[in-house]
Amino acid sequence: MTVRVMLVSPAMNAALREARFEGDAPLDRSGRERARAAAGLVPAAGLALSGPSERCRETAAALGLPARTEPALSGWDMARWAGRGLDEVAATE
Numbered sequence: 001m002t003v004r005v006m007l008v009s010p011a012m013n014a015a016l017r018e019a020r021f022e023g024d025a026p027l028d029r030s031g032r033e034r035a036r037a038a039a040g041l042v043p044a045a046g047l048a049l050s051g052p053s054e055r056c057r058e059t060a061a062a063l064g065l066p067a068r069t070e071p072a073l074s075g076w077d078m079a080r081w082a083g084r085g086l087d088e089v090a091a092t093e
Contacts, residue, residue, distance in 0.1 A: 008042065010051070010059040011035040027058045035062035049073060 011031035027035070035058075042063050050060040050067035052074050060067035 006042070006045070008059065008063070010053070010055045011062065013055055024053045024055070026054045027062070031055075032058065032062055035059050039064045051075060 011027050011034055013025045013031050014028045015025040017028070039062065042065065045065065048060060048065040048067040049070040050056045050065075050073065052069050052071055056073070057067070057069060
């Protein structure tokens with residue numbers, strides 16, 4: 001039996017474009033459009049898992065994947081960096 005695993009990075013959002021470490025920000029218009037455009041490139045899957053963040057779930061939906069949310073795929077705990085930009089983090093280091 002052959003098992004193929006494909007990892008898909010979630011699409012962009014405004015927080016990432018501004019280099020902010022947001023925990024659960026939704027996709028922006030451009031991120032949604034780009035994920036939809038890539039939908040035809042992602043092969044059908046017997047099982048699709050998504051991280052629990054809104055960004056991950058929105059990306060899976062835009063790709064047309066009936067993904068099951070998997071808590072173990074949650075992002076990093078950004079602790080004191082959460083919601084801050086790189087410039088703010090650098091100023092405190």
